[in-house]
Amino acid sequence: MSEFAAAPVLRPGLPGFIAAWPQSRLWLLCLDIYPALAGAALPWSTTAVSVFTALWMVTVLPTIDWQAFFESLRASARSLPLVFFALALAGVLWADDTAAVKLLGLSPVVKLLAIPLLIYHYQRSERGHWVLIAFLVSCVLLMGVSWVTYFADWKAHPDGLAGVPVRNYIDQSHEFALCLFAIAPLLLSFTANGHRAWALVLAAIMLGFYCDMRFVATSRTALVCFPALLVLFAVRYLNRRHAICLLALAAIVEGAVLLASPYLRDRVERTVQDSQVAVDTNAATATSNGLRLAYWRASVRSISEAPMFGHGTGSTKQLFDREAAGRSGEWGRSIRNPHNQTLYVAIQWGMLGALILYAMWYFHLQLFRESTLVAWVGMVIVVQNFVSSLFNSHLFDFHEGWIYVLGVGVAGGMVARAQPQPALARGSEQAGMAGL
Numbered sequence: 001m002s003e004f005a006a007a008p009v010l011r012p013g014l015p016g017f018i019a020a021w022p023q024s025r026l027w028l029l030c031l032d033i034y035p036a037l038a039g040a041a042l043p044w045s046t047t048a049v050s051v052f053t054a055l056w057m058v059t060v061l062p063t064i065d066w067q068a069f070f071e072s073l074r075a076s077a078r079s080l081p082l083v084f085f086a087l088a089l090a091g092v093l094w095a096d097d098t099a100a101v102k103l104l105g106l107s108p109v110v111k112l113l114a115i116p117l118l119i120y121h122y123q124r125s126e127r128g129h130w131v132l133i134a135f136l137v138s139c140v141l142l143m144g145v146s147w148v149t150y151f152a153d154w155k156a157h158p159d160g161l162a163g164v165p166v167r168n169y170i171d172q173s174h175e176f177a178l179c180l181f182a183i184a185p186l187l188l189s190f191t192a193n194g195h196r197a198w199a200l201v202l203a204a205i206m207l208g209f210y211c212d213m214r215f216v217a218t219s220r221t222a223l224v225c226f227p228a229l230l231v232l233f234a235v236r237y238l239n240r241r242h243a244i245c246l247l248a249l250a251a252i253v254e255g256a257v258l259l260a261s262p263y264l265r266d267r268v269e270r271t272v273q274d275s276q277v278a279v280d281t282n283a284a285t286a287t288s289n290g291l292r293l294a295y296w297r298a299s300v301r302s303i304s305e306a307p308m309f310g311h312g313t314g315s316t317k318q319l320f321d322r323e324a325a326g327r328s329g330e331w332g333r334s335i336r337n338p339h340n341q342t343l344y345v346a347i348q349w350g351m352l353g354a355l356i357l358y359a360m361w362y363f364h365l366q367l368f369r370e371s372t373l374v375a376w377v378g379m380v381i382v383v384q385n386f387v388s389s390l391f392n393s394h395l396f397d398f399h400e401g402w403i404y405v406l407g408v409g410v411a412g413g414m415v416a417r418a419q420p421q422p423a424l425a426r427g428s429e430q431a432g433m434a435g436l
Helices: 002-006 013-023 025-041 046-063 066-072 076-091 099-122 128-151 169-182 184-192 196-216 220-237 240-260 262-276 288-305 315-324 341-366 373-388 398-417 429-434
Strands: none
Touching: 025 046, 025 128, 025 398, 046 099, 046 398, 066 099, 076 099, 076 341, 099 315, 099 398, 128 169, 128 196, 128 373, 128 398, 169 184, 169 196, 169 220, 169 373, 169 398, 184 196, 184 220, 184 373, 196 262, 220 240, 220 262, 220 373, 240 262, 288 315, 288 341, 315 341, 341 373, 373 398
16 A cells, blocks of 8 residues: 555646656657767867757756766766866956856856766767767768868868868867877777778778878878877786887878978978068068967966966956957957966966866866776877867867867766666666656
């Protein structure tokens, strides 16, 4: 009799239908479809990514077991994104600017709220690989279109580059480098296990990504990230002798490609020339390196004025507006991004913000210590974001920032799922998803 007394009473009519809908098969399926669609859309459209992530947030919230979710926040990798956002929200209080500027400064941090939700969800879902595969396939398609437009000498806009069909070459090379290294362990596995057909397919895809970054379009940040990720791959998957051989071979190949690729040679030569030009802030024309150095010096001065808690959320715009006042040409351009993630954070939230930023990177890296392919993908995403953020503010940029959020969230959840979990941590969603 007690069992019947404890059974839930279904509410008839519309209220009962609404209450049951979040546990329906279609609803639970959408929880995995929307992130996969966002991953597929990332190389192509910011609008589509925003729509699909917003739909996912609305869809996932009614399904959360909040007791289990709050319990999961004991892990620093999950709670630190929330702490980061809380600091940015509090920084609005001591920022000296308009409400619109403060909101603009807060907006890049909002996406970090999705990380603990994604980890929580994909710890319970078996479909995390949908997101990773969707992103990879989408990037392969983009690479194919890139080669077609390169040989057709077609440009998306008058100032664009042939071979960059959408967005820009910085985002494109960031994606291609990520995909190249993410699937590299699969090539080793297929080769070792005698799956020659799959090994040849992967080798062709990796070669396509590599040649695109060397002959079509690449960013200087990608050129810096490439050797860092190559060393990471060699250390993680090869013994010392094989690692040394790989790095030596890579150096030889890079030297040969430098001689064979007019684009890459011109890119490197202009970078070297930019570094050799003295920074003249009175000149009408500035080099890219000169601008970065000027932004960094201004940032350091600003940080020294409020080292502990910074100038508040959105304060970078006011700083660089002041620096640009009275100057002409590129030096007079108003920006809000110092092209360095640490400086971007420290200007607004001081050393406290920088400490939280580095702690978040560290604990996210610790998520992926396992020797699985998913853990490797997560590690590549974190390391690439860290290295690229030395020269850009990629965590706050839309494209690279969402790659980080989706990548860490999905891969982190998949890694957590593979580990033994207490019954409470699995929550009620797993039972619903098991029926799909």
